Amino acid sequence: MLSFLSSQFLLYVSIGIALFIPGYFLIFATHLNKKLSSLESLVVAFGSSVVIIDFLIIFLGRSPFSITRVSVFAVIFLFSIVCYAVHFFRNKKNTGATLVEIEAVKPSNELPLKSTLLILLLIFLTIFIKTIYFKDTIFPTTTDLGHHMYWTKIITTTANLPVYEKADIGQDLTIEKPRPIADFVIGEHLIFAAIALLSGAEFIGPFPALVLFLIQIMSLLAIFILTRSLFSLPDNKASRYGEVVALMALFLIGPLYALATPQAKFVSGGVIGNTIGNLLIPLAIFFFVRAFSEKKSVFLSWGLLISLGLAYTHHLSTFVFIFVFLFTIIAFVALNFKTITVEMRGWIKLFTSPSVLTVLALGIIFVFLIYTPTYLNSKAIDTAVGAPSKSTRTGLTLTQLKMTAGEARFAFAVAGFFLLFFARKISRYSQAFMIGWISSLALMSLRPDWLFVDIPSNRIASYVVFPFAIVAACMIVHSFVLLKDKTDNMRKNYLGPAFVLITFVSFMVFVSVNGFDDNAHALNTDSSASKAIQTYTASRYLAQHSNSQDMILKDHNYLSGDTWIKLFFMRGYSYPLSRGYFKRYEDSASREQCTNLMISTPSSSNAGQCFAGTKTNFIMINPKIDSGQFDKLKKFWQIYSSDEVGIYYKSS
Secondary structure (H helix, E strand, O other): OHHHHHHHHHHHHHHHHHHOHHHHHHHHHOOHHHOOOHHHHHHHHHHHHHHHHHHHHHHHHHOOOOOOHHHHHHHHHHHHHHHHHHHHHHHHHOOOOOHHHHHHOOOOOOOOHHHHHHHHHHHHHHHHHHHHHHOOOOOOOOHHHHHHHHHHHHHHHHOOOOOOEEOOEOOOOOEOOOEEOOOOOOHHHHHHHHHHHHHOOOOOOOHHHHHHHHHHHHHHHHHHHHHHHHOOOOOHHHHHHHHHHHHHHHHHHOOOOOOOOOOHHHHHOOOHHHHHHHHHHHHHHHHHHHHHHHOOHHHHHHHHHHHHHHHOOOHHHHHHHHHHHHHHHHHHHHHOHHHHHHHHHHHHHHHOOHHHHHHHHHHHHHHHHHOOOOOOOHHHHHHHEOOOOOHHHOOOOHHHHHHHHOHHHHHHHHHHHHHHOOOOOOOHHHHHHHHHHHHHHHHHHHOHHHHOEOOOHHHHHHHHHHHHHHHHHHHHHHHHHHHHOOOOOOHHHOOOHHHHHHHHHHHHHHHHHHHHHHHHHHOOOOOOHHHHHHHHHHHHHHHHOOOOOOEEEEEOOOOOOHHHOHHHHOOOOOOOEEEOOHHHHHHOOOOOOHHHHHHHOOOOHHHHHHHHHHOEEEEEEOHHHHOHHHHOOOOEEEEEEOOOOEEEEEOO
């Protein structure tokens, strides 16, 4: 019991060190704390720590030093010391400032107590609902997370950055030499490697999902601070309006849709890139909006830093964000055509400031001289850009997009989108970013062929939830404000408090019923933990009774948690060989057939050639499905058996 408590304590301390400390120290070094509220500082510290850890470990991996517990702690400590030194000397330089000047730079946007309590309540309800879902899914079984944790474990066991390669079965039926792959981006693994090294946490356990869970909760808070900033202007009434819209947005994406994609399913499914991307994209927009609206270069510097971190974390999120930014520029130019020349002068002044030029220079040096993201190659770009190549990439229907966004959010968001064109309670940059954010994602989801986007449409559509929730919140609050308005201009349209109350309650009932209905459909009463434990026990047994000269083939169709098997062997990303889903063998005539034949028809001559070419001598299958064809063959000996896993050895 004491060992368990100490390991948990060490895990939480490690999470705090990796995911909060670097960001907080950088905030103080740049004096950003004087421009942010406490909640904004918390969220920014978390998001920027994810980015900083990525860069620190990449730099460590390119240095003569190894990536170990001591070196990771040392580099975080040194970074924090340097940031503190900068903060100390900047404060010392400003000691002559008057009290009035000091008070003037303190943030004036702290949340009132009532709003803080409401945020805590909404976050508590969200966590409570998600926990109901996670109690049956927190155990690591999912495909994506298994793949990601392999590369993370590579970092912790080799003390080096991973080389993303995989080996396929060639046309001569032998296993080819490993070739580079661009499906994984290093930022998806570094934060988990840092926490694992600092805490000593086991990968096959709840630790990876807990970290993803925390990232997702912080992404909800990122949406809150972004929404509040988008709909707040200097006057008190507008600031209060932004606060109410932000609370409504948190309600729409928090407890109401706590289990809908991209919420709990992304965490339990181990979709690391999208989960981190949904944190960094709102943070980047938060800084860009404030930078251009307030003409402050420090915000632009932070926006560029977060964007660079996004590029090192997830290629799809980066791809989406580029389109969001392009559509935002188009929207701003279209809405402010008469003053665009003046605005561009301001942009040039911002981009030529010393802090922004420093971030840009460091980013260029990092990309071209230290570590270039693996997806920046012609082959990876060709797979994402061009005419849609598959039916799953030709776009969703409007009904499918509505189901992805949530029916209630979609309905209010559509109305709210048109309201944005006439909005007066937001800045021009807030208006342009929201129009660009929604229109780019809607077009990429519905008509990707117009933009030459060759990416699965449902993956792109998962990004619409956050901007749709923001605009839906704006529409609901704005409708309520109009109904309550008793000014001279609106008095003739005022229908009385009873009508206002009934309308507001109707709105809340509609979104609540729809949201909780989505949550109910997402609940999973069937836990796969017991089946996965049998897979892991069998894998541990086989790892102890085989060596690197043996080749293992396992089945992805009927074994639970099978992608985690490679973590027990650590003999390469493509080890063991895997029989994929049956449809894949039918879809492409050029796809290798050996992994299917060696399990489905092991006695056939074609399978015999595959066994000889790949040197496969161990088979892991589900005995309820595939034991019959092996039991009747003398050359296969069953060496392990459980309800869910059977292992056969092929004699020579």
